[in-house]
Amino acid sequence: xxxxxxxxxxxLTPEQVKKGIEIPSEFKDAYxxxxxxxxxxxFSKETSKQALSVLKGGREPLAQRLGKAVAGLVATLYKQxxxxxxxxxxxxxxxxxxxxxxxxxxRSGMExxxxxxxxxxxxxxxxxxxxxxxxxxxxxxxxxxQKQAGGGQSPAQPQPMGA
Amino acid sequence: xxxxxPRHHKTYLSRAMTRAMAIDHPIGDPHGGPAYGERNEPVxxxxxxxxxxxxxxxxxxxxxxxxxxxxxxxAALSLVGNVTGNKTLSKIGMIAGLAGGVGxxxxxxxxxxxxxxxxTFGYGAQPAGAAPGAQLAQTPTAQVNPAADPSSMVQTxxxxxxxxxxVNAGESIVNPAFDGAGGNxxxxxxxxxxxxxxxxxxxxxxxxxxxxxxxxxxxxxxxANSVAPGAAAPTAPTAPTAAAPTAPGVGTSATxxxxxxxSNNTDPIGSLVQQMGENVDPSYxxxxxxxxxxxxxxxxxxxxxxxxxISFANxxxxxxxxMAGAVSGGMDMLSGxxxxxxxxxxxxGELDKAQADKLRYEIDSAERLRxxxxxxxxxxxxxxxxxxxxxxxxxxxxxxxGQMAPTG
Numbered sequence: 053x054x055x056x057x058x059x060x061x062x063x064l065t066p067e068q069v070k071k072g073i074e075i076p077s078e079f080k081d082a083y084x085x086x087x088x089x090x091x092x093x094x095f096s097k098e099t100s101k102q103a104l105s106v107l108k109g110g111r112e113p114l115a116q117r118l119g120k121a122v123a124g125l126v127a128t129l130y131k132q133x134x135x136x137x138x139x140x141x142x143x144x145x146x147x148x149x150x151x152x153x154x155x156x157x158x159r160s161g162m163e164x165x166x167x168x169x170x171x172x173x174x175x176x177x178x179x180x181x182x183x184x185x186x187x188x189x190x191x192x193x194x195x196x197x198q199k200q201a202g203g204g205q206s207p208a209q210p211q212p213m214g215a
Numbered sequence: 216x217x218x219x220x221p222r223h224h225k226t227y228l229s230r231a232m233t234r235a236m237a238i239d240h241p242i243g244d245p246h247g248g249p250a251y252g253e254r255n256e257p258v259x260x261x262x263x264x265x266x267x268x269x270x271x272x273x274x275x276x277x278x279x280x281x282x283x284x285x286x287x288x289x290a291a292l293s294l295v296g297n298v299t300g301n302k303t304l305s306k307i308g309m310i311a312g313l314a315g316g317v318g319x320x321x322x323x324x325x326x327x328x329x330x331x332x333x334x335t336f337g338y339g340a341q342p343a344g345a346a347p348g349a350q351l352a353q354t355p356t357a358q359v360n361p362a363a364d365p366s367s368m369v370q371t372x373x374x375x376x377x378x379x380x381x382v383n384a385g386e387s388i389v390n391p392a393f394d395g396a397g398g399n400x401x402x403x404x405x406x407x408x409x410x411x412x413x414x415x416x417x418x419x420x421x422x423x424x425x426x427x428x429x430x431x432x433x434x435x436x437x438x439a440n441s442v443a444p445g446a447a448a449p450t451a452p453t454a455p456t457a458a459a460p461t462a463p464g465v466g467t468s469a470t471x472x473x474x475x476x477x478s479n480n481t482d483p484i485g486s487l488v489q490q491m492g493e494n495v496d497p498s499y500x501x502x503x504x505x506x507x508x509x510x511x512x513x514x515x516x517x518x519x520x521x522x523x524x525i526s527f528a529n530x531x532x533x534x535x536x537x538m539a540g541a542v543s544g545g546m547d548m549l550s551g552x553x554x555x556x557x558x559x560x561x562x563x564g565e566l567d568k569a570q571a572d573k574l575r576y577e578i579d580s581a582e583r584l585r586x587x588x589x590x591x592x593x594x595x596x597x598x599x600x601x602x603x604x605x606x607x608x609x610x611x612x613x614x615x616x617g618q619m620a621p622t623g
Binding site: 064068069070071072073074075076079084085087088089090091092094095096097100138139140141142143144147152156159160161162167168170171172174175178179181182185186187189191192193195196197 | 278280281282283284285287288289290291292293294295296298299300301303304306307309310490491492493563565566568569570572573575576577580581584
């Protein structure tokens with residue numbers, strides 16, 4: 053029996069993930085614009101085919117391709133804004149763009165996308181963006197582990213659903 | 216006698232040169248055109264996406280500013296990590312809790328007893344005989360409430376509807392009746408967080424000037440008790456009425472949102488980055504990472520409700536006052552005079568258009584896929600009846616399909 057993990061047969065939806073994104077009012081406008089720009093590139097008539105070709109290119113697993121594509125998209129939007137885009141919205145925007153892209157691929161039948169693919173792709177996306185700033189994800193994870201271990205008590209794991 | 220035959224001299228222009236000749240901005244204009252960084256050609260944007268990380272990319276942004284983004288998306292990352300079993304995402308999502316400085320607040324308010332907010336945040340009950348505040352060494356974990364509806368897989372926040380929401384001293388609003396809000400308005404967006412009176416005793420949260428000007432006299436959250444300078448600090452809020460967990464740290468969600476509070480540490484992100492041994496980027500502006508006030512949540516939810524907002528505010532002046540105080544220039548925002556609100560509407564419009572594009576593309580793709588499959592079926596199964604509306608071309612056309620035409 054796995055502990056600390058909650059497996060669900062129901063696919064993650066954009067609405068569920070968006071509820072976990074909290075943007076303060078001072079960044080909300082920039083965040084909405086970034087997400088709108090990213091979705092326009094992914095889904096508009098003029099650019100959707102090219103965007104899809106970028107996603108489908110390569111022999112890597114789908115999660116790798118999806119995560120890198122969304123990270124690249126966010127980076128491109130940052131560059132196109134002449135570095136005026138608040139960096140604070142990059143990761144949240146990447147999260148929403150990724151779940152929207154995954155949802156589209158699943159519902160259109162183009163690719164088989166399950167929760168595992170979404171999780172791995174999200175991991176790749178966040179790692180890529182943080183690496184762009186010279187920050188290592190391993191460092192963050194080790195830091196969190198140290199903080200938890202330093203308490204002397206192991207935190208209770210959430211009970212698995214239906215266990 | 217030789218003849219001079221002129222040869223055509225061809226000059227191949229690069230795409231950049233071609234674009235430069237077609238633009239209406241002078242080259243070198245720092246406020247527009249190519250020098251400004253505009254890349255309006257969509258293909259260039261798409262090609263850049265694919266090559267951005269293949270070439271290693273440039274340093275995008277600073278550490279502290281990106282870490283703030285991690286905090287904003289912390290709950291979402293934790294959710295995805297928990298559902299998919301990705302421990303990296305779960306741990307990254309917890310970074311918000313580490314930066315929240317909840318330990319300093321809870322210790323000063325003496326909240327670490329069994330069945331109180333200590334357990335709400337995922338801290339265990341204080342062991343008998345342990346030094347006061349021993350739980351502070353723990354890190355609150357982002358947990359999912361096991362009692363949550365498994366079909367939704369969304370972390371839920373307990374809504375305490377029994378606690379009054381004091382606006383000013385002596386005045387309280389308890390479960391106000393919402394009039395004229397229409398079907399779109401969701402009262403559940405008004406979350407009564409136990410952290411609304413979050414200022415540690417003697418350390419009021421950042422003060423916002425009241426609407427209409429004047430010296431600040433109240434905490435940022437207008438729903439908290441007003442704290443005049445020199446007045447007694449607000450008493451610690453009572454524990455939420457949600458069922459107390461049966462075991463330490465289990466049963467009640469302790470999400471990064473609940474621990475994102477303003478504490479004595481005015482720069483939690485900066486200190487966290489330094490603890491990790493990273494340098495704080497020069498562009499990082501020291502921000503008080505604060506929880507969204509109840510009024511801001513209300514505004515966000517009400518704006519999502521659509522056009523009923525203004526008529527709702529007109530019919531509920533008490534709520535309108537609260538909304539006005541919740542966000543600076545709130546009433547101007549409601550009336551549409553504020554530029555920020557106009558920008559917000561524009562960005563929502565763009566987002567709606569992008570959503571429509573997504574749906575349109577999805578429908579087209581599914582239709583093409585279905586048509587292709589039906590056409591293939593018609594080719595290999597001669598006796599199969601196909602709805603002619605579902606097949607975009609005649610099954611009898613083509614060399615092979617023509618030989619396999621149904622005889623019935």
